[in-house]
Amino acid sequence: MIDLALIPVAGRGTSLLPLTKSQPKEMLPVGRKPVVQYVVEELIGCQINRLLFITGSGKTAIENHFDTDAELIDYLRVKGREEELAELAFERDEAEYFYMRQRRQLGLGHAVLCAEPFVRKQSFVVALGDTILGLRRRSEIVRRMIAIYEENPEIGGVIAFDEVDAEEVGNYGIATPGKTIDTEGTFELRDLVEKPSVHEASSRLAVAARYVFSPLLFEYLHRVESDAAGDIQLTDAIRAMLLDGHRVFGVRMRPGEGRYDIGSFESYYKAFTDFATLESMGDLEKM
Numbered sequence: 001m002i003d004l005a006l007i008p009v010a011g012r013g014t015s016l017l018p019l020t021k022s023q024p025k026e027m028l029p030v031g032r033k034p035v036v037q038y039v040v041e042e043l044i045g046c047q048i049n050r051l052l053f054i055t056g057s058g059k060t061a062i063e064n065h066f067d068t069d070a071e072l073i074d075y076l077r078v079k080g081r082e083e084e085l086a087e088l089a090f091e092r093d094e095a096e097y098f099y100m101r102q103r104r105q106l107g108l109g110h111a112v113l114c115a116e117p118f119v120r121k122q123s124f125v126v127a128l129g130d131t132i133l134g135l136r137r138r139s140e141i142v143r144r145m146i147a148i149y150e151e152n153p154e155i156g157g158v159i160a161f162d163e164v165d166a167e168e169v170g171n172y173g174i175a176t177p178g179k180t181i182d183t184e185g186t187f188e189l190r191d192l193v194e195k196p197s198v199h200e201a202s203s204r205l206a207v208a209a210r211y212v213f214s215p216l217l218f219e220y221l222h223r224v225e226s227d228a229a230g231d232i233q234l235t236d237a238i239r240a241m242l243l244d245g246h247r248v249f250g251v252r253m254r255p256g257e258g259r260y261d262i263g264s265f266e267s268y269y270k271a272f273t274d275f276a277t278l279e280s281m282g283d284l285e286k287m
């Protein structure tokens with residue numbers, strides 16, 4: 001049973017400057033919580049109890065956030081502030097937290113590769129620390145992905161996809177789907193094309209920030225060349241895997257499940273307003 005997730009959080013977040021000059025984008029508030037807390041709670045809800053953050057410079061706020069702050073707990077207890085104490089319940093989650101550093105920001109593929117000495121021969125989840133899945137309730141897509149992976153242990157991986165509008169196709173890795181394998185629309189991935197134009201794209205199925213991988217992925221991450229910007233792209237390693245004949249499946253998010261990629265001001269504002277609105281109406285699942 002897969003119980004390990006890598007959470008890459010080392011990127012510079014330059015698209016959100018000046019907000020992210022001295023604070024990680026993964027720690028930006030969305031309603032009452034920082035982005036990455038939603039990611040962690042989603043994963044724990046999917047029975048992932050080992051969380052390995054790939055961090056970088058300027059990201060220590062993330063480590064501090066998931067530590068147990070005994071002093072703060074004592075302070076709130078002495079003052080009888082039960083409601084605020086309840087807000088720290090996430091500190092008592094049963095998960096184990098691990099941290100590794102990506103010493104140079106050489107792309108998402110490189111961030112995942114940094115975890116190889118820790119992961120070794122295990123299969124694992126990758127969950128991007130800047131994307132929230134699930135609005136009214138936590139997404140369980142990772143649980144579905146793991147089930148499919150474990151039913152097909154010879155495959156290279158399973159990737160989450162979300163159907164996006166035509167004008168968004170150029171912002172994502174887009175699937176070329178092959179045959180459908182179940183009633184939920186899970187498909188065999190034929191190819192994955194990074195940021196195609198609407199005319200080039202074979203579908204509107206965009207990579208949705210969650211992956212399950214066989215440790216075989218590392219072999220391909222070692223093999224792929226850096227792109228023009230000097231980055232090692234995860235998409236290139238997945239394509240190389242497919243080219244070598246390894247099978248990868250695509251799982252679709254359910255309609256209305258909710259995906260918030262905090263990569264631009266527009267999507268950040270949308271995430272904040274959607275969560276804050278539901279929160280103020282008391283309509284969010286209590287974690």
Ligand code: UTP
Pocket residue numbers: 008009010011012013014015016026054102104105106107108110111128129130263
């Ligand atoms: P992005 O490419 O969206 O993040 O990576 P970025 O590089 O921070 O964004 P911009 O372009 O500068 O605004 C998606 C996730 O992968 C992590 C990021 O922290 C984010 O959670 N990432 C990205 C790394 O961990 N290392 C990298 O070298 C790049």
